[in-house]
Amino acid sequence: MQPYLKETGTVGPLDRVDVDTDQIIPKQFLKRIERTGFGPFAFFDWRYKEDGTPNPEFELNRPGYENATVLVAGRNFGCGSSREHAPWALEDMGFRTIIAPSFADIFFNNCFQNGMLPVILREETVKDILDRAKERPGYQLTVDLEDQTVSDEEGVIASFEVDEFRKHCLLKGLDSVGLTLQHEGDITSFERGRSALLPNAKESVHA
C-alpha cells in the first residue's frame, strides 16, 4: 500500500450532507471484478447529464476543481453500503484525502485500507473550508498526517485526531493482512479452543 505522509492539493467542495455510497458509485458499476477504473463513474448520476456529457451544475464540474485531490463534504459522508468501490472510485477520481465533520463507520474504515485519509474536522471548520473553496476555486490545503494538521497558504487551520495504530499503518503503507498473519500462533491456539458445537459450512454438526 502506498504510504500517506503529507498531501497538498486543490479542494473539491461537495457541500452536501449524508452523501451515500450509492451516490459515490452507483450500483450499475459494481459489476466490475477489478479494483481500478471506477473513477469515471464516481458521482455518476450527479456528474453527468442524460446524454453523458458533464453536468455543469454539479459542484465538482465547475471550473477550477478539475484537479482537486482533497474532497471536502458535509456530515455523515459515505453512509449506506459497505461497498469498497466507493473509496476506490474516489481515489481513482484523484481524491486521497476526504475531510468532513463525520463519516459512516464502514466507509471510514475502508479508506484506511486503501491508503486514503479521512479527516474529521469540526462542522464550523469544514464550513469555512467549503466557503473558501467555493469563493476561490483552486484553493489548496495541505494535510500532514505526521503532525495531524490541515493548513493552507496562511498557516495551520486545524489539527485532527487519528487513531495511533491507523496512523502508523498509513505512514508506513503497511499490509494489514500481513500484520495479522504475524500472529499465526495466537490464531492457531485460539482455534484449538473453539467449541465443537459451532457450525461448519461444509457439514452439519451431529450429536
Place this chain on the structure above:
Amino acid sequence: MTTKPKTLFEKIWAAHLVREAQGEPALLYIDLHLVHEVTSPQAFESLRLTGRIVRRPDLTVATMDHNVPTWDRSLPVTDEISRAQMDTLAANCREFGVPLYDLNSDKQGIVHVIGPELGLTQPGMTIVCGDSHTSTHGAFGALAFGIGTSEVEHVLATQCLPQQYPKTMEVRVDGSLPEGVTAKDIILSIIGRLGTAGGSGYVVEYTGEAIRALSMEGRMTVCNMSIEWGARAGMVAPDEKTFAYLEGRPHAPQGKAFERAVEHWRSLNADPGATYDRVEVFHANELVPVVTWGTNPGQVVPITGRVPNPADFADESDRRSIERALEYMGLQPGTPMTEVTIDRVFLGSCTNARIEDLRVAASLIKGKQVSPTVYAMVVPGSMQVKVQAEAEGLDTVFKAAGFDWREAGCSMCLGMNPDILKPGERCASTSNRNFEGRQGKGGRTHLVSPQMAVAAAIEGRFVDVRTWNVGSN
C-alpha cells in the same frame, strides 16, 4: 472477587479475542464469513496475487444474490457483466474450496436470508460479510457486521479481523405494538428519531417487551436496518423463540449437541446491572405505521402525517437537504401521505422477504386486486422461502391479485439486476434504502412494511393499514 456485569456484546467480544495489545486494535476471530458475487472478486484476486489461501473454507459460505435475474431460472443470464461476476465467484469458490449455493441450488437466496435459514447463524457467533446488512444476523444474538472488500480478503486469509472497540447502546422498546404496526415501523421510527448517523460508532442491543414479542423474522427486520442509522451492529439476546427457530435446521447442532448448545446460548444475554454507554427508550404503544418521504431512511413520517415543509427547519443544511429530497421525490410540502399515489410495489429484500412477511402480506390481499395503475412484484428472499410459500399456496394468492411472482434475489432493493424503476416512477418498497437512484436512476422509493406495501398496491396510493383492512375482507 466480583466480576463486572457484562452486556451481550461484551460477552461475545471477550469470547472471540485472539489477541489484545496496547496501542493496537483487538484481533477478533470470525466464526462465519458469508460471501457474495459483488464484493468478493477483488479479494480473491488479491489472495492469488499474494499467494495466500482461504484459511477456513469450512467457515465460509458463498451465494449469488445481488446480480441475479429473478425471472425463469432455466433461462441464461443475459447481462454479460453480471454473468461474468457470477462465473468469477463460482471459479473462485472452486479454486479455494469454498462451499457455494449458486443459481441452480435450491438453497440459493439473499445471503442474509439463507444464513439463518440453513442454521449457520447461531447465538454468540461473530459473523461478517461484504455487505452492510450483515447486521441482520444479530437477531440471533450474534455479533454481525458488514465489511469492505479489503476486510473480506483479510478474513479469507486469516479468519480474523482487527477491530476497534465500539461504544455500546441499548435501545429498549417497551410496551406492545398496536395492531397493524410492525417490526419495520419500529426500526423506521427509531431511525426517524435518532437520525441516519445516530448510531455511528455503536453496537446496539435491542431490548424490551416489544422486541421480545417479535418473531425471529421481525427481529431480523429490526437488526437488518441497524446500519441505516449508522450502527456498527444490532443484536437481540437469544431466547426460546431463537432456539425453536434453529432446532432441526441443517447446520444447527442436532440431538444432545443441540441441548448442550442451548444451555450455552441461555447465558448469552446482558447480566443484571450491565451498563451501556447510551440508552434510548421507545414506547411501542405510541408507534404507528410509517412511510419514508425523502431520500434517506431517517426521512420518515407517520402514515397519518404530511410531507414536511423545509421552511420549518432551522438548520440550513437540513433545510437544503430536505429541499433537494423533495425535488428528487417530486413531492409538495404539506401533502398528506395518503394522497401520494404510486406506480410500483416491491415486496422483497433481506429486510422483508422471509416467509412470515409473505404470509402476512398474502393474508391482507386475498380476494383483492392490484390497482390497474400499479405494477407489483413479490421476490422471495430465498428459493427455500419460495418453495415454502408455494407449498402454502401464497403464490396463488399473490398471482390472483395481480402480483408478479419471481425467483429469489436482492432484485429491486438495489437494482443491480434487471429489476429497476424507470425515471420518475414511485415505488412502495419493503426494502431498506431510499437513496437517490437506489432502485433505478430517477426512481422514487418509499420504504414501508409489507402490510403497508401490499395495501398501497391494491389502492394505488398509501393507506393506513390499521383502518384499511377493517371490514373490507
